[in-house]
Amino acid sequence: MKPELLQGNEACVKGALAAGCRFFAAYPITPSLEIAHGMAYELPRRGGIFIQTEDEIASLGAVIGASLAGAKSMTATSGPGFSLMQEHISFASIAEVPCVIVNIMRGGPSTGVPTHPSQGDVMQARWGAHGDHPIIVLAPSSVAECFSLTVEAFNLSEKYRTPVIVLTDEFLAHLREKVFLPSSDEIELVERPKPAEPPEVFVPYRDPGTGIPPMPSFGDGYRYHVTGLCHDERGYPTTRADEVEPFIRRLFHKISSDFDKLQWGETYYTEDSTLNIIAFGSVARAGLRAVKRARAKGMKVGLLKLLILFPFMRRKVTQLMENSTTILVPEMNMGQISREVKRVNQGRCRVETLNKVAHEPIAPQEILDKIEEIYG
Amino acid sequence: MARKKHVVYKYLRTTKRFPSIWCPGCGVGIFVGALLRAIDKSNYTKDQIVLVSGIGCAGRITTYVDFNTLHTTHGRALTFATGIKLAKPELKVIVIMGDGDAVAIGGNHFIHAARRNIEITSIVINNGIYGMTGGQLSPTTPLDMETISSPYGNLEPPFDICRLAEAAGSSFVARSTVYHVGHMERLIGKALQKRGFTMVEIISQCPVHYGRRAGLNSAVEMMEWQRDNTVTDEKAKGLSEEELQGKIRIGVLVDREAPTYQERLESLKEKTGAV
Secondary structure, eight states, X not given: OOOEEEEHHHHHHHHHHHHTOOEEEEOOOTTSHHHHHHHHHHHHHTTOEEEEOSSHHHHHHHHHHHHHTTOOEEEEEEHHHHXXXXXXXXXXXXXXXXXXXXEEEEEOSTTOEEEEEOOTTHXXXXXXXXXXXXXXXXXXXXXXXXHHHHHHHHHHHHHHTSEEEEEEEHHHHHOEEEEXXXXXXXXXXXXXXXXXXXXXXXXXXXXXXXXXXXXXXXXXXXXXXXXXXXXXXTSOBOOOHHHHHHHHHHHHHHHHTTGGGGOOEEEESXXXXXXXXXXXXXXXXXXXXXXXXXXXXXXXXXXXXXSEEESOOHHHHHHHHHTOSEEEEEESSSSSHHHHHHHHHTTSSEEEEEEOOSSSOOOHHHXXXXXHHHHO | OOOOOOGGGGTBOSSSOSSOSOOTTOSHHHHHHHHHHHHHHSSOOTTTEEEEEOSSTGGGHHHHBXXXXXEOOTTOHHHHHHHHHHHOTTSEEEEEEEHHIXXXXXXXXXXXXXXXXXXXXXXXXEOSEETTTTSEEOTTSOTXXXXXXXXXXXXXXXXXXXXXXXXXXXXXXXXXXXXXXXXXXXXXXXXXXXXXOEEEEEEOOOIIXXXXXXXXXXXXXXXXXXXXXXXEHHHHHTSOHHHHTTOEEEEEEEEOOOOOHHHHHHHHHHHHTOO
């Protein structure tokens, strides 16, 4: 393996290509643009498709269409564009169409501070789309993870037939780091399940037991119906309570039944720590530095870095809480993932927050100051 | 004597329960018959065709017919269709929209699909009203018309969908009505054979939410209105300026050759050396 100097957005491009992405549609928006630029250059050379659409609604619409035709597909955007995509995230969720959406968080609300980092879209990623729906949200915190989690985003979306969101921020998007990327034979790829039975007896949305029905592509000879309406096993619209209820529950269950496999977090110095930091994205980097400095001063501090934000890794977080007196959640927002931490805490320990909305990175010293304040 | 089985049965889903959701007198059913007959006369197989629809009464067509079918979001059918066509160019992509669907909420997608001249056959069923939501004004509702959302009369002049498609770059633009059922079928057939982006506007009737308020008391009266207020090119030749006043032109309005998006993609492949 030879080292490469890459920025986060470039690593996303390389991750998508390594995952087999053949279709990319996007609308220009800072600070996600290097992803579109990379795809515009790379995809046509590889027989893939790049299209710059008239808006972000069209981007995700085209991505879903391409995925239904059998192509692994992705889009990339930032806050305001991500808001426009919510309508189609909801559609991809109910119609069970695999797709990957990269959202580079920038300072908001609205146009905000377009060229500075933020973590203000955590809850938008979880709940932004209308209707009760499951979602998977991944959060890299290094350039190498921008690569690996983009690959995993494709794998999870194919496996569960669901939209997957990769949430990074402007800081990470433009950060350049030395990385060693794996070769293609070292990367495990997942493809969507295909029907084993012939078209005549195929029932497109019948639960095979896993909650994930096999998915033929348009043109494969399985002429089935795809709709954003609640549908029965055959794909036809239904309003019957005895069909709608199990259908929506299956959408959730297909992901939640694998909950144990989705506890993607990394712990640092947590063997004997009583004050633990829970952080994600670029803030987790500052968190680790702060932990190391605190350790040098003799404080028993640890870190849990979240790589998956949703479904929220309740198990790993509560394990950490069992041995903690205090949890500190630093975030570049007014407190979004800390709400999840507080939700699962149920009185186990104190939960402190450190929030910054100046739309600039949280420095290790700021976290260290907070640690020292808590230590008293 | 054995009754000949109608050709549309070949294309209706056997697994879907009928009747359809459309109201008695609705023009959509007549359109579906014409569409299926036009498809039957084309060389496309059921497996090759992807029928994409938006939201509204017209959006429900995809439920009943035996193709690869996709019922999308309101106004966005063309965006999904774009992705399908680009990812799998061998598929024949047909998009069905309503008037509100295509030129209100989907207006942006409509003009850009036409501008790209992407290989999609699009059909807009124009009944001049939002039928499914109960009769609100649409961008094709006539000026001064009273609707449930314009109880004192419509303040907005209507769009001419065909002129919009023409200006945006559509290769083929045509208009028909559900009254002219054979004419409609032939125009859809022509659109299916044409390269590039094609747009056929079908003037249809909503007796429940439009006719009732417009003083046209039945579907029959509304279809007679279509007959009396439209004119084909052939008929227009024999009429004076005065007689043509206020008549809606039907037939092929634009038929031009222009490079399609797919053709440009092919030359891009040569440029990049992609296999």
